[in-house]
Amino acid sequence: xxxxxxxxxxxxxxxxxxxxQPFSSKQADDEVCCGTPAGPPSSPYEKPGYQIVRFVDxxxxxxxxLVPKVNTHLSLFDxxxxxxxxxxxxxxxxxxxxxxxxxxxxxxxxxxxxxxxxKLSFDTVRKELSGINAWLLVLDTHGINVWCAxxxxxxxxxxxxxxxxxxxxxxxxxxxxxxxxxLGATGISAHQVKKQCEFKVIWGPVRAADIGEFLNxxxxxxxxxxxxxxxxxxxxxxxxxxxYIGFKPVLLTMxxxxxxxxxxxxxxxxxxxxxxxxxxxxxxxxxxxxxxxxTPVFLQNLPGRAFSxxxxxxxxxxxxxxxxxxxxxxxxxxxxxxxxxxITISSYLAMNFTGSTPFTSPTGVxxxxxxxxxxxxxxxxxxxxxxxxxxxx
Amino acid sequence: MKDFRYLEGVATLVLNEEKCIGCGECxxxxxxxxxILDNKKAAVIDKDGCMECGACALxxxxxxxxxxxxxxxxxxxxxxxxxxxxxxxCGGGAVCC
Ligand code: SF4
Ligand code: SF4
Numbered sequence: 001x002x003x004x005x006x007x008x009x010x011x012x013x014x015x016x017x018x019x020x021q022p023f024s025s026k027q028a029d030d031e032v033c034c035g036t037p038a039g040p041p042s043s044p045y046e047k048p049g050y051q052i053v054r055f056v057d058x059x060x061x062x063x064x065x066l067v068p069k070v071n072t073h074l075s076l077f078d079x080x081x082x083x084x085x086x087x088x089x090x091x092x093x094x095x096x097x098x099x100x101x102x103x104x105x106x107x108x109x110x111x112x113x114x115x116x117x118x119k120l121s122f123d124t125v126r127k128e129l130s131g132i133n134a135w136l137l138v139l140d141t142h143g144i145n146v147w148c149a150x151x152x153x154x155x156x157x158x159x160x161x162x163x164x165x166x167x168x169x170x171x172x173x174x175x176x177x178x179x180x181x182x183l184g185a186t187g188i189s190a191h192q193v194k195k196q197c198e199f200k201v202i203w204g205p206v207r208a209a210d211i212g213e214f215l216n217x218x219x220x221x222x223x224x225x226x227x228x229x230x231x232x233x234x235x236x237x238x239x240x241x242x243x244y245i246g247f248k249p250v251l252l253t254m255x256x257x258x259x260x261x262x263x264x265x266x267x268x269x270x271x272x273x274x275x276x277x278x279x280x281x282x283x284x285x286x287x288x289x290x291x292x293x294x295t296p297v298f299l300q301n302l303p304g305r306a307f308s309x310x311x312x313x314x315x316x317x318x319x320x321x322x323x324x325x326x327x328x329x330x331x332x333x334x335x336x337x338x339x340x341x342x343i344t345i346s347s348y349l350a351m352n353f354t355g356s357t358p359f360t361s362p363t364g365v366x367x368x369x370x371x372x373x374x375x376x377x378x379x380x381x382x383x384x385x386x387x388x389x390x391x392x393x
Numbered sequence: 394m395k396d397f398r399y400l401e402g403v404a405t406l407v408l409n410e411e412k413c414i415g416c417g418e419c420x421x422x423x424x425x426x427x428x429i430l431d432n433k434k435a436a437v438i439d440k441d442g443c444m445e446c447g448a449c450a451l452x453x454x455x456x457x458x459x460x461x462x463x464x465x466x467x468x469x470x471x472x473x474x475x476x477x478x479x480x481x482x483c484g485g486g487a488v489c490c
Contacts, residue, residue, distance in 0.1 A: 151446065151464050185422035185448035186462070203421050228424040230397055305400050307467075355466025357397070359425065361445040362463035364400035366470050 053096070054078075055126070060102050064168025069102045072130035078123050085120055087240040094119040095143030100167035104133035108174040111215060113204065114160065115181065116141040116149050124208040132215060135173065139163055147358070150187030157189050161196045170198075179204040179219065182226060228358040235296045238356045242292045246349065250288060254281050260384065264391030272391060279329060280387070283322050283338045287345025290318035295350040307360070308372035311350020315343035331393060337386035344379045347372065404443035405461040410434055412457035419449035419458060 045059050045066070046052060054077060059066040074082075085094045098117045103126060104110075112135040115125045122138060129136070139159045141149035149155035160178070164170075180188055182203045190201035205214045205225035214221055257280035262273030294314040295302065302310035319342035323335050330338065351372055354360040406427070415433035425442040428435050428449065435457070447462025 150448075151462075182422060183424060185452055186446045187451075189451045190418065191452070191454040206424055223426070226421065226424065227426060300396060305398060351467045355464065355468050357465070359397050359442075359444050360399045360465035361404055361443060362465045362470065363405055363445060363461065364403045365465040365467055367400060367403055369467055369470060 055123075060106075062168070062172055064171050067100050067102050067135075067172070070126050070136065072103060072126050074123055074127055078119075082120055082123065086237055087244060096122050096138065098138045098140035098163060100163075100169065100172070101136040101138060102134075103129045103136055104131070106133045106135050108172065110134050110173070111179055111219075112137055112169065112173060112177065113179045113211070114139060114184070116144065116146045116155055118143050118145045118149075121145045121208075125211065128208045128211045132212065134215075135169075137163055137167060137169065137178070146181050147183040147186075150184045153187050155184050156187040157192045157196070160188055160193055164197045164199060176200055177202055179214075181208075182206050182221075183228070230299075230358060232297070235299060238353075239293055239296055242296070242349070242353065242356065243288070246288060246292060250284065253284055257281055257284065260388055261391070263388050275329075276334075276387075276391070279326050279334075279338070280341075282326075283319075283342050284345060286318045286322045287315060287342040288349060290314040290342065290346035291349025292353070294318065295346065296353055296356075306351075306368040306372065307354050308347045308351040308368055308376070311347040311353075312343050314350065315346030318346065319343055331390055333386045333390040333393060337383045337390065340379045340383035340386070344376050344383065348376050398441065399444070399465075401441045404440050404445060405459075406437065406440055406443045406445070406449075407459045408435060408437050409457045409459070410436075412455050413453075414455055414457075416454060418452045418454065422448040422452050424448070 043052060054075060055070050056068040057071045058069045060069060081094060095117045096119050110133045113125065113129070114137045115121050117138045117140055122136075125136065137160075139149075139155055140163075141154045141159075144152065144154065146155050160180070164178070176199050178193070178199045178201050180190075180201050180203060183206055185203065188201065190203075193199055193201050202219050203221070203226075204219075205211060205221045206228055207225070210221070210225045214225060258273045258277035261276035261280055262268045262270060264272055266272075291311045291314065294317075295307070295311045298314065299310065302313050304310050304313065316339075319339045322342055323330075323338055326338070351365075351369065354365045354368075408428075413435050415430060415435065417430045417435075419428045419435050420430045423443075424446070425439065425444060427437060427439050427443050429438045430436075443460070444465055445460055445462055447460055450456075450458040450460050450462065
């Protein structure tokens with residue numbers, strides 16, 4: 001994806017052992033032509049229409065074809081890309097080519113690890129493998145991480161068997177073992193893989209951070225490595241995406257709030273639309289913060305099992321702050337409207353956070369939704385009526 | 394997960410102990426420690442911890458486990474309500490859908 005032949009970067013894509021000679025042995029004294037010195041010459045592995053990606057350091061010439069060698073440090077580009085992905089920009093296009101990659105100096109005895117072609121998953125795994133010689137088999141999950149792709153079936157038995165065959169893995173390694181991340185078990189059936197391509201699936205740890213220890217301990221995972229966690233940092237990284245997804249509906253709601261706020265005894269007042277609209281928008285922002293930030297952060301401390309209840313509680317606290325803040329600018333009917341509005345927004349967004357957690361069952365979520373959605377809808381209608389009604393008082 | 398619990402008594406998980414051959418696969422793949430291998434037979438020790446991911450059922454070589462698998466995601470479920478099931482796509486958070 002990124003060209004490596006540009007200025008400044010070292011000529012890292014030369015074939016192993018081959019020293020690429022500089023074009024001219026003497027640097028011209030007067031660089032009339034252009035200000036910056038020329039970059040390294042093109043690698044013999046470059047082909048028209050292809051680009052060698054930054055994380056590839058060279059290629060191994062195997063009987064089954066070339067296997068790219070991947071480096072294990074994350075460059076500024078990788079880190080910038082991760083941040084962009086985390087905040088929601090370019091989420092869907094952040095993928096790498098599926099297939100077999102080499103890490104370190106892998107031999108036929110080296111372990112084979114399986115991962116998804118979501119660049120963040122790939123980056124995390126290769127970073128954890130620094131100092132280890134291994135093969136990395138990347139499945140085409142359409143740029144989705146292992147856990148989600150397994151749920152959708154793209155990180156699945158068929159795709160794994162396909163990549164094993166396509167990469168010629170049987171000729172490359174002399175063992176028949178694949179280390180698959182445990183969360184991939186939702187899509188991959190170990191006994192089916194064994195039946196279809198002879199490889200035995202060894203379930204690796206849930207988190208990439210444990211890979212090194214897992215490999216050092218004879219591929220044995222401790223109980224801790226086998227359990228999903230949902231720690232504060234794990235929840236925090238999800239918040240930007242939650243907000244990014246809600247961005248369009250929030251903008252639309254802001255527009256509606258201006259409209260509703262203008263309606264009143266003068267039919268429509270732009271002054272009211274602006275003044276009351278701003279109060280409405282602050283409450284909306286309060287509701288979003290309560291549901292998409294406070295609820296994930298205080299997930300463990302908020303009462304209730306259902307997320308809609310946790311969100312409603314976070315919403316009540318926030319609503320009190322909002323109402324007190326605008327105490328002098330609002331009348332009692334508006335106070336009721338604001339309270340209900342903030343609580344409903346928070347409750348609804350919190351309920352949507354179920355999709356980001358690794359412990360909510362679909363049966364449970366559906367049960368919760370069947371109770372919560374009618375209540376949320378009712379509260380929202382009452383809120384709207386109070387808000388509009390106050391315009392006539 | 395012991396520090397996070399969701400609704401109780403809803404999981405659709407069913408284990409058929411008669412069929413179980415005690416291979417231990419379910420105990421390994423379950424990320425919530427729902428199973429334990431006791432005396433060469435699997436046993437469910439924390440049914441309410443089950444998030445219905447389906448990993449155990451998919452990996453039981455003798456189909457001794459049944460569960461209705463799916464994603465516990467409100468946005469996804471809303472889509473299944475309004476659209477046909479096969480045309481739904483998750484678009485949400487980073488952990489899942
Ligand atoms: S469905 Fe998933 S969470 Fe439930 S018991 Fe099976 S593996 Fe564990
Ligand atoms: S995977 Fe199936 S056969 Fe193996 S222990 Fe579990 S229930 Fe028994």
